[in-house]
Amino acid sequence: MSLHSLPASHFNLEKTLNSGQVFHWMPHNSGFAGTIGEKLAYLEQHGETLLFSGVDANSVTRYLALDHPIEQILDSFPGDTAMKRAAEYSAGIRIIRQPAWECLATFLTSAVKQVFQIRGISLTIRSRFGQRLRGGNLCAFAYPNPEILAAVRLEQLIECKLGFRAQNLLSTARIVAGGGIDLEALRILPTEEARQALVQLPGVGEKIANCVLLFAYERLDAIPIDVWIARMLSDVYFKGRGKISITEMKAFASMYFGVYAGYAQQYLFHHWRMTYRKKDDRSSPLSK
DNA sequence: ATCCAGGATAGCG
DNA sequence: CGCTATCATGGA
Numbered sequence: 001m002s003l004h005s006l007p008a009s010h011f012n013l014e015k016t017l018n019s020g021q022v023f024h025w026m027p028h029n030s031g032f033a034g035t036i037g038e039k040l041a042y043l044e045q046h047g048e049t050l051l052f053s054g055v056d057a058n059s060v061t062r063y064l065a066l067d068h069p070i071e072q073i074l075d076s077f078p079g080d081t082a083m084k085r086a087a088e089y090s091a092g093i094r095i096i097r098q099p100a101w102e103c104l105a106t107f108l109t110s111a112v113k114q115v116f117q118i119r120g121i122s123l124t125i126r127s128r129f130g131q132r133l134r135g136g137n138l139c140a141f142a143y144p145n146p147e148i149l150a151a152v153r154l155e156q157l158i159e160c161k162l163g164f165r166a167q168n169l170l171s172t173a174r175i176v177a178g179g180g181i182d183l184e185a186l187r188i189l190p191t192e193e194a195r196q197a198l199v200q201l202p203g204v205g206e207k208i209a210n211c212v213l214l215f216a217y218e219r220l221d222a223i224p225i226d227v228w229i230a231r232m233l234s235d236v237y238f239k240g241r242g243k244i245s246i247t248e249m250k251a252f253a254s255m256y257f258g259v260y261a262g263y264a265q266q267y268l269f270h271h272w273r274m275t276y277r278k279k280d281d282r283s284s285p286l287s288k
Numbered sequence: 289a290t291c292c293a294g295g296a297t298a299g300c301g
Numbered sequence: 302c303g304c305t306a307t308c309a310t311g312g313a
Contacts, residue, residue: 020294111295114312118294163309168296205296226294245303269294 003044003051006060010070012092013045019093019270021215023106023119024126026140033138036063037099040133040140054135065094073220076260082236083264086271093270095220095263100183101176102143103216104198107208108172109165115273117161124160125149149173168203175201191219214262223253223265232272 017025017032025034031044031051041054043064052060061067077083109125110118126141129148133140149157150173157166175181181201186194191213198209213222223229225246237252238244257264 107294110293112293112308113295113310114293116293117311120311158309161310163311164296164307165309199296203296207295211294224294227292228294247302273294 003042003053004057006050006052006057006066007048008045008050008064008066009048010074010092011045011048011050011064011066011094013043013050013064015090015093015270016064016096017043019090019266020115020273021211021266022096022098023115023122024140024143028138033140035133035140035142036060038131038133038142040135040138042138054138062097065096068094070094073260073263076258077264077267078256078258080236082232083268086264086267089271089275090267093266095214095266097218098216099143100186100212100216101146104176104183104201104204104208104212105143105146105149105169105173107211107215108169108203109162110208110211111165111203113165121161125157128156128160146173146176150177165203171202172204187217191217191222194219195222210262214266220260220262221254221258222262223250223257224262225249225253226269228269228273228276229253229265231276232268 013032025032028042029044031042033040033042035041036055036059039055039059041060042052043060044051050060050066074087077087106118106122109121113121126143129144129152130141133142149169152170154166154170157170160166162169176183181197186197189197194217195206195209195213198204198212199206207224207226210222210224213219214224230246230249233249233253234244237256253265254261
């Protein structure tokens with residue numbers, strides 16, 4: 001497969017693919033092998049040039065969100081110290097545009113799991129139930145569509161180390177495959193209406209719904225509040241105020257971080273998660 | 289061995 | 302609304 005190229009400024013491929021928003025890309029040669037939708041793709045970055053094969057330039061641009069107004073987004077971030085450090089550490093991360101089902105299903109399996117484990121679960125589900133894609137010396141598996149997962153037995157999902165998440169994934173796959181929700185129709189809905197539709201699905205609460213809204217539906221103001229973001233907010237923006245409720249965190253975050261709050265959240269999440277150690281290690285992002 | 293992980297949910301006050 | 306127990310599994 002021949003390599004094509006695209007200009008890519010303010011972009012970091014490795015950080016984008018390893019920042020906990022997508023979980024299936026595999027290191028290969030000097031880049032990464034994976035899937036964009038149903039197609040096998042290879043991506044490799046050299047400075048401000050992105051090399052790719054297997055898919056067309058348009059789909060790469062859309063998937064990696066190279067068309068986002070990144071300078072405008074960065075300018076919208078608040079100017080406090082924690083945000084500045086996160087913006088520097090996470091520089092180049094894009095909020096990518098994932099296929100809706102793949103994103104929804106993957107985050108359904110993410111509940112109370114480490115990023116490393118979510119990746120393992122994702123790769124296992126792909127290799128057991130997804131279509132095997134080959135090209136040149138590349139190989140990857142597409143994420144199985146709802147119809148495929150709706151037809152598997154619960155025990156097969158439990159074998160993928162899903163634990164209590166298995167029933168949620170199976171039930172949701174059956175609802176989607178049966179037409180109980182139209183994931184593509186959500187694209188034209190206002191964010192709050194789309195959120196209300198998503199949380200009807202078993203295993204999907206507000207946090208996972210916000211992940212799907214942010215990573216698949218281009219709602220860049222959606223803020224998933226997970227344990228890391230909650231800890232970060234408590235340690236930085238609510239410092240010394242004891243225990244803060246999720247409701248209060250939500251209200252503050254959407255107000256303080258603005259229209260690109262989801263982007264700010266992702267930069268903070270990645271920085272916090274990658275640099276946080278135990279307190280007695282004195283190497284938290286604040287003290288460095 | 290103990291705590292924790294990109295949570296959701298039902299039950300309770 | 303806010304708090305708590307429960308869910309299943311493996312990493313740190």
